[in-house]
Amino acid sequence: MEAKGDGHVAEILHVFDFPQLYTKPTAQSLLNTLTLLTSAPPSWECSDSEEDYDISVGLNKRRASAATKPRPVQINPEGLTRYLTSIIGNDLGWIYDDNMKEDIWEEASLRLSERSGRSAMPAMSREFRVPTKSGRVDITIHEPALTEDNIGLKTWAASYMLSKRLHTIKLPQSKDKAPPRMLELGSGTGLVGIAAAAVFGSSVLLTDLAEITPNLAGNIEDNRAAIEQCGGSMDCAVLNWAEPFTCQSYLRGLGQIEDARNATYNGSSPKYPVILAADSLYSPEHPRLLVQTIDAWLSHESTARVIVEFPFRDAYVPELGDFKTRMASIGLCVLEEGEESGYDDWASEGGRSEVRCWWSIWGRIPESGR
Ligand SMILES: C[S@@+](CC[C@H](N)C(=O)[O-])C[C@H]1O[C@@H](n2cnc3c(N)ncnc32)[C@H](O)[C@@H]1O
Structure with missing residues (x-):
């Protein structure tokens, strides 16, 4: 936990808080981490009221609800790119479900794209309220x-x-x-x-x-x-x-x-x-x-x-x-x-x-x- 300037204490996660590949983490824990790392564009407004979410992410509909909710934690970007590329470059040999593996690689690629700015993003549909x-x-x-x-x-x-x-x-x-x-x-x-x-x-x-x-x-x-x-x-x-x-x-x-x-x-x-x-x-x-x-x-x-x-x-x-x-x-x-x-x-x-x-x-x- 780290203190923010406004006096609130926010949880800030670092790369070393995430599942490390050498520990052969489960597919689900990797997917959960990648969902946590989603950065929806801020112009897709969020507010504290559940009813006011006006975002739907067409990138990956399965993850839309996760992407639309405010992230309860902050992520320290240091080392994140290397973490994501290490997932993409790993054969994830200990995960036997090929669909899960594909999902993990796809999500890691999307997280990388998001961090490269909009011009690196694939086609998407966005909802504006x-x-x-x-x-x-x-x-x-x-x-x-x-x-x-x-x-x-x-x-x-x-x-x-x-x-x-x-x-x-x-x-x-x-x-x-x-x-x-x-x-x-x-x-x-x-x-x-x-x-x-x-x-x-x-x-x-x-x-x-x-x-x-x-x-x-x-x-x-x-x-x-x-x-x-x-x-x-x-x-x-x-x-x-x-x-x-x-x-x-x-x-x-x-x-x-x-x-x-x-x-x-x-x-x-x-x-x-x-x-x-x-x-x-x-x-x-x-x-x-x-x-x-x-x-x-x-x-x-x-x-x-x-x-x-x-x-x-x-x-x-x-x-x-x-x-x-x-x-x-x-x-x-x-x-x-x-x-x-x-x-x-x-x-x-x-x-x-x-x-x-x-x-x-x-x-x-x-x-x-x-
Ligand atoms: C920065 S974008 C803004 C688009 C949109 N109004 C928005 O705010 O999301 C500028 C728009 O002006 C259009 N534009 C630029 N030069 C133009 C021209 N000579 N004739 C017609 N449209 C032009 C571009 O194609 C582009 O769609």
């Missing part, structure tokens, strides 16, 4: 294995924070009192757009680059029934901010192209009264590209809103400033804003990676204020 105006909705998000450096295939902290914030946002009512149509830019795995459809009962178009939309479309389908129960609907399209006016439907066949400059087939405007975006500024080009796309697709009514949440990343502080300047230049101003902290998923060695984010709601600058 999002509050709605009348309760909550559980959203399942599939993230493919990140074999390439494709950041739209994982779910980022800002999107979970924004999803949980949506139910607090009051949008102006339209004349017909119908929920506003919404467009999400750079949806990635789709958490924000799917959550928005549930929270507002809106019809949401989730968009991203062509290579991201197949997984995005799959996530939309996986959640469609739950979202329709909340009165929402979703569609998916390719919208590259570098070609800001055109948007190519993904789910309804790639042939269908909408153009922000043209009226739709029934004469209505294709523009959107609400645009959403999370974690979309991570290159010097992004403020210009994102703002020109917002300008192309945001409707001109005074009730139009842009809702964004971006992390403060040391390398991209100028991009945040550039974004604000460009938003003002297209006639938008901040109506509400704030900062909050969340956690990105696995940092290396299974540690928590705190992310500070800025959220803001933008509206049109009244004519008199220009």
Whole structure:
């Protein structure tokens, strides 16, 4: 036992507390230890209340319940990698059940992957619990294995924070009192757009680059029934901010192209009264590209809103400033804003990676204020 800084005494286990291979431990004791070493990403929130667990780990369903419970102990990471690799490299000759052996090797490999950061993890499904105006909705998000450096295939902290914030946002009512149509830019795995459809009962178009939309479309389908129960609907399209006016439907066949400059087939405007975006500024080009796309697709009514949440990343502080300047230049101003902290998923060695984010709601600058 070791004392923590806050005065509490926490049990901290060291590698030498675990079953050592030279003692030929039982398969069950090895599996129990490997379960104990599970590090679920912190953005899959845990609380002390059993009812509030909003995590389900698709990695290895047999172990999901163990992975979702708060670990009663802390693990000293020193020597852990060597311990795990020694299990993977051992033939476990004293264990006669081949299935058990396979389970042990698989679990040890997963624990190693978790400690190498998200990019080393296999494909997984994650469940996010999002509050709605009348309760909550559980959203399942599939993230493919990140074999390439494709950041739209994982779910980022800002999107979970924004999803949980949506139910607090009051949008102006339209004349017909119908929920506003919404467009999400750079949806990635789709958490924000799917959550928005549930929270507002809106019809949401989730968009991203062509290579991201197949997984995005799959996530939309996986959640469609739950979202329709909340009165929402979703569609998916390719919208590259570098070609800001055109948007190519993904789910309804790639042939269908909408153009922000043209009226739709029934004469209505294709523009959107609400645009959403999370974690979309991570290159010097992004403020210009994102703002020109917002300008192309945001409707001109005074009730139009842009809702964004971006992390403060040391390398991209100028991009945040550039974004604000460009938003003002297209006639938008901040109506509400704030900062909050969340956690990105696995940092290396299974540690928590705190992310500070800025959220803001933008509206049109009244004519008199220009
Ligand atoms: C950091 S990820 C955030 C994804 C998601 N919003 C989230 O927070 O989990 C940035 C997203 O912006 C998308 N993106 C980057 N450049 C883009 C562009 N030129 N046009 C459309 N989407 C783009 C990426 O494909 C990626 O999905």
